[in-house]
Amino acid sequence: MRRVCMLFALAVLFFGVACADDSTGTGGPPQAGTLILRLTTPHADDGAVLFELSGPPIDSVVAVSASLRLFMRRASDSTIVAAVVGDIADGAVVTLRVPDVGAAAGYTARVLDVADRQNALRASLTGYALTVVP
């Protein structure tokens, strides 16, 4: 019985570690890949969004659609300021190429300005959010 318990404990430890590897990447080699920057918006007629993205390194940023125009500038080693222009909808906005997809939770994104499709600036950013997801 004691032996059985020991094996079970080892099994738990093994699989537990394995699960932790899958979910956080800690403890294993970084895996390059893409992440998605998703926009949550209360409006259906957004025409341009200015945002700031900070966190772990980002190799490149591209718009998710050819109908969107993306402009970006690296403000610092850890911060990108970007604007995406076009008929923007709730959901994926840009794709991030990163050296470590396991670091997704380390990114923070902030909406700075939004304009509608008539070029008018939104008076309030309430209800807007940006999240980086695998």
Added chain:
Amino acid sequence: MKIGILVLLALVRAAPVLAQTPVVGSWREQVRRLRGAHAATAPIVKAPHRLALPRSVASASTALAEQEPNNTAATADSAALGDQASGVLDPAGDVDFWFLDLTAGEFLSVDVDANEAGSPLDPAIALFAPDGVTQIVTNDDFDGLDSRISHRITTSGRYYVAIKGFGNQGGPEDSYAINFGTVTCGTVGTEQEPNDGPGTATPIAIGDSGSGEICARDANPLGDVDYWAFTAQAGTTIELDVDAEELGVLSDPFLAAYASNGITRLAFNDDEDGRDSRLQFSIITTGTYYAAVSTIADPGGNPFPYSLHVRLTAQGPGDPITVRADSLGFPLGLAVGSNGDVFVGDVTGSRVARVSTQGAVTTFAAGIQSPLGLAFDAFGNLLVASVDGAVYRVTPQGQATPFITDAGIPFWIAVAPDGRIWLTDVSDRSLRRYSPTGQFETRFDAGSIGGFGPGPLAIGPSGEPYFSNGTEIWKLVNGQPQRVFGNAFVIWAFAFDVAGNIYAPAPAVGRLTLFDPAGTALADPFAVGPDAPQAVAFGRDGTGATVARLFATDSRVGRLVEVNPAGVEHAGYPVGFVPPPFSLDVAVASLLGAGGLSAADVQYLDALGNHNGRYDVGDLRAYLTLVGDLPEAAGAATPRRAGRNP
């Protein structure tokens, strides 16, 4: 649309609606006077200085007396050619019928004398066919308040003449005399009949006046046409001026000028001065030319006397003009493309014609009803205001689609250097401003400016819109109309040169005038070559830059003309969108925090976008749309690279 056309005509002609003002005297007295006068040396006496010869209707010794009841064709009183009859329209609403047996070919004259003879009656008469029901022709107020009918009888039979008081007027004092006869055409004044063609034209010298009578002596459906011949020197401008209505008779003369071959019509006019006509045209080649006086309103109707004046018009530095294109229908608005081609709106042809720098004329866009103002937008599309209520956007390929549809009657249109679109709306007398992509921004009331309009519109060197109210030019300063200057004549679609001077066409008098920015005339006339110039625009070279060449639409004769470039001192002020002096990269970098834009650039971008006082992502979006860097699915316009148009 009808309102729009009326407004248009009012603006084009700048003439008040003809008042049916009673005048004293009769047309026959004018004929009598003309017969006894050599108008070449004796001036025509103008209304209201006509001599009245009071006559008593009751004293007419040959008068037949009416016999009541005669209120219908069935109870009509009998009369014959040569008779004078008399009656009284009493009580109110009384109608007297007379009948005559007439033969085909007779040129019937029914002439009423009442008001001119002292009766308070304002008579109106009508001629009915032998069925007694079909009304052939009516008349009211031919001779002062009195009436006359002249009509060629085409079928023999019994005809009926009814006389009643205007507005069913009637009373014991409302007496009348009615003369039944035939129209007789004699030689009146200085004309020498027959002069119905260039081969028999009556000679007249420049500086002289002639006189005659338009009288349909035969069954020619065109009626009488009097030709006059004169010799003119190349490089001069001739004015032909006909007075008929001004002599006090209800008449509507038509005037045309013909080339030396007697066939090619060089210019024509109807109703320049009330119903009277006047025109001018430039002489290209020394030779004999012809003036033809007729009427198109009632060619087989009442005869009327007229006087014709042939004058030499003083020229200006813009003369002589050169005809760049003709047969353009009724050209009104124009805009010059970036390669120098001229685009002309043809009102009667409902099209936009393109006149190449080589003079080739093609239809650029069709199906735009009565195109008015034209301007190129920031994307190279041609914007065309139409009386159908829309501003059309015509692509460089000539595809026209409604673009701005929320204005009542868009009249004239201009594009500012920032790409914004300005238009005048004659339905509510306002100026309206739109974004470069056609979104309505704001409206400015201009009802306070008086006169007509706001009509023609141009962007001044200050970037402010200038507009005409007819005889005055105004500008919009801080949203308020501010008068710049006025003129004696109607100022139509004007243009600025780089010095801020204003070239203004005056269609009613057939001239262009050059004003300084304060409205002082620098050259008046600047040019008299155009017959009725409507709109002017400076030419552009192959780079799109404006040059010192000035074009004008000449509506009545359907042509595009260019004034003498030697007289144009400055290049034209650039019109339309001016691309900003920075790149897209700089605009983007500045938004993203890297700077690079000047304060003026930031102000420009904000004005282009949402004008909230700062440069933001909405302004960048507007700029991307403007320069054509926004994917089409996201842009309101079909963008082209800025600054280029056909």
